[in-house]
Amino acid sequence: MNSFEHIRALLPSEARAAIRSGAYTRHTAGLAAGYLQANLVVLREVHALDFARFCQRNPKPCPVVGMTDAGSPQFRTLGRDVDLCRDVPSYNIYENGRITATVPDISSYWKEDHVGFALGCSFTFETALIAAGIPVRHIDADTTVPMYRTSIELTPAGPFGGTMVVSMRPIPRDRVAEAIAISSKFPLAHGAPVHTGSPGEIGIRDLAAPDWGDSVDIKPDEVPCFWACGVTPQAALLSANLPLVITHTPGHMLITDVPETAEIPVIQPNQKNAETFQPLSRGD
Amino acid sequence: MNSFEHIRALLPSEARAAIRSGAYTRHTAGLAAGYLQANLVVLREVHALDFARFCQRNPKPCPVVGMTDAGSPQFRTLGRDVDLCRDVPSYNIYENGRITATVPDISSYWKEDHVGFALGCSFTFETALIAAGIPVRHIDADTTVPMYRTSIELTPAGPFGGTMVVSMRPIPRDRVAEAIAISSKFPLAHGAPVHTGSPGEIGIRDLAAPDWGDSVDIKPDEVPCFWACGVTPQAALLSANLPLVITHTPGHMLITDVPETAEIPVIQPNQKNAETFQPLSRGD
Numbered sequence: 001m002n003s004f005e006h007i008r009a010l011l012p013s014e015a016r017a018a019i020r021s022g023a024y025t026r027h028t029a030g031l032a033a034g035y036l037q038a039n040l041v042v043l044r045e046v047h048a049l050d051f052a053r054f055c056q057r058n059p060k061p062c063p064v065v066g067m068t069d070a071g072s073p074q075f076r077t078l079g080r081d082v083d084l085c086r087d088v089p090s091y092n093i094y095e096n097g098r099i100t101a102t103v104p105d106i107s108s109y110w111k112e113d114h115v116g117f118a119l120g121c122s123f124t125f126e127t128a129l130i131a132a133g134i135p136v137r138h139i140d141a142d143t144t145v146p147m148y149r150t151s152i153e154l155t156p157a158g159p160f161g162g163t164m165v166v167s168m169r170p171i172p173r174d175r176v177a178e179a180i181a182i183s184s185k186f187p188l189a190h191g192a193p194v195h196t197g198s199p200g201e202i203g204i205r206d207l208a209a210p211d212w213g214d215s216v217d218i219k220p221d222e223v224p225c226f227w228a229c230g231v232t233p234q235a236a237l238l239s240a241n242l243p244l245v246i247t248h249t250p251g252h253m254l255i256t257d258v259p260e261t262a263e264i265p266v267i268q269p270n271q272k273n274a275e276t277f278q279p280l281s282r283g284d
Numbered sequence: 285m286n287s288f289e290h291i292r293a294l295l296p297s298e299a300r301a302a303i304r305s306g307a308y309t310r311h312t313a314g315l316a317a318g319y320l321q322a323n324l325v326v327l328r329e330v331h332a333l334d335f336a337r338f339c340q341r342n343p344k345p346c347p348v349v350g351m352t353d354a355g356s357p358q359f360r361t362l363g364r365d366v367d368l369c370r371d372v373p374s375y376n377i378y379e380n381g382r383i384t385a386t387v388p389d390i391s392s393y394w395k396e397d398h399v400g401f402a403l404g405c406s407f408t409f410e411t412a413l414i415a416a417g418i419p420v421r422h423i424d425a426d427t428t429v430p431m432y433r434t435s436i437e438l439t440p441a442g443p444f445g446g447t448m449v450v451s452m453r454p455i456p457r458d459r460v461a462e463a464i465a466i467s468s469k470f471p472l473a474h475g476a477p478v479h480t481g482s483p484g485e486i487g488i489r490d491l492a493a494p495d496w497g498d499s500v501d502i503k504p505d506e507v508p509c510f511w512a513c514g515v516t517p518q519a520a521l522l523s524a525n526l527p528l529v530i531t532h533t534p535g536h537m538l539i540t541d542v543p544e545t546a547e548i549p550v551i552q553p554n555q556k557n558a559e560t561f562q563p564l565s566r567g568d
Contacts, residue, residue: 045333048333049329049332049333049336049399052333052336052340052351053351053353056348056350056351057351057361057550058550059548059549059550060548064340067337067340067341069337076439077341077439115333155360155361155550157353158353187471187547187548191547191548263468263471263475263476264343264344264471264475265343266341266342266343266439
């Protein structure tokens with residue numbers, strides 16, 4: 001197998017090591033299969049409580065799976081040695097609401113009053129859809145999922161607010177109910193769709209012109225299904241116009257040691273070998 | 285019907301009005317059936333981020349369903365006119381880690397830098413167990429559920445830490461799997477049990493001597509099942525030894541407008557009539 005096939009089969013700690021060393025710099029879809037991946041947000045502690053409130057009030061687009069202590073770049077509950085400054089393949093630096101750099105390491109940006117948030121991502125339910133034999137178009141096409149701004153208002157907190165961003169996947173009409181049931185089992189990965197069917201009802205004018213990602217074909221027997229999207233907090237952060245915010249580059253996620261089937265996204269920090277530790281599973 | 289039977293059938297806003305007026309002062313089990321009830325924690329904003337971290341890291345005992353803005357006693361995402369200062373039948377005032385008063389209204393204690401947290405409670409899954417025909421002993425006996433300190437270590441955050449408090453319900457051996465499956469559907473109400481069977485394995489020495497609540501009989505064909513308990517954050521708050529913390533009095537919960545079957549515990553603040561609004565349900 002080639003080097004990219006090799007890295008897909010790695011354990012989370014091995015994938016993070018490859019990313020940290022600079023050996024792997026691409027998107028993380030499919031890496032360390034079976035383990036939770038997360039969106040990353042870094043901001044100053046003075047804004048962290050409002051951001052925590054914003055996420056609590058908008059749990060569909062912003063499911064929090066980790067919060068660091070101020071000044072600590074380690075997500076101690078997400079695994080052994082998960083360093084948010086070095087373990088994401090690519091980061092976006094935003095200053096005063098504008099992207100000013102895309103970098104492979106944020107150690108030089110990290111400050112003592114910074115707090116990191118990890119938010120669940122759609123890779124988890126996509127894996128479950130594929131496992132059930134439901135096709136996921138953008139994965140089959142090897143493109144980035146199409147994402148759209150909507151008219152769905154978020155519940156504001158402090159400087160954070162705006163409208164929801166959604167991702168769209170065309171699902172065969174006779175499998176929509178199943179796709180909803182499957183994704184609803186993953187509330188920490190956006191859960192069930194926020195809308196199915198007519199895009200106009202949520203303020204999307206043209207499915208062929210996504211605001212982020214690549215458009216996909218929708219076949220006659222398919223229904224466009226819209227899930228709350230982890231780009232939502234990035235849009236909310238931009239509109240808050242903070243001096244400095246750091247996020248992952250879309251598609252380039254933080255890989256954790258938490259199994260995707262875990263009931264809660266927490267590994268005890270004193271666990272000697274996080275990778276062999278099984279958190280409580282659903283139905284245990 | 286008598287006045288207590290009458291109040292059980294009220295809508296959430298009607299039950300809160302009865303509590304706010306002082307007409308109803310007892311525990312809230314069974315009130316406003318079908319709607320989410322919540323544990324209450326009030327503390328100073330300077331401690332709120334650490335408490336939010338503590339809850340995120342320990343989501344089984346501390347499932348956050350609401351956070352107020354600083355100085356606002358309204359849980360705007362939990363319904364129309366939900367006033368945490370007046371809508372709980374009884375509050376405990378803790379000063380420097382000791383309970384100093386139990387009061388029916390905290391308006392005089394409320395400060396501009398106070399933040400309220402609402403945490404999901406076990407009433408939700410108990411309703412579901414009863415609906416499935418699984419007996420809940422302390423409800424049949426009209427006593428308070430037995431609660432125990434355990435040796436299960438919590439993941440600390442700032443001044444908050446310690447060990448988990450659990451509640452115990454004896455379940456017929458042939459229905460334990462079903463009870464687990466039912467409660468696991470309610471992650472915002474403590475989810476699946478953290479332990480079933482031997483109490484010694486989680487540091488409980490004597491089931492007949494609970495640390496809170498009343499002991500219950502366990503029949504020969506029953507298995508003691510232990511759920512993470514909303515008293516856990518109260519114990520963690522006490523050990524943090526803060527100058528002032530306010531909680532509900534155990535059993536005397538905050539009644540919200542959120543249906544128990546809602547996928548997320550959020551009602552849009554601009555919703556004109558929260559009670560008739562149906563948030564996204566599981567599988568919608």
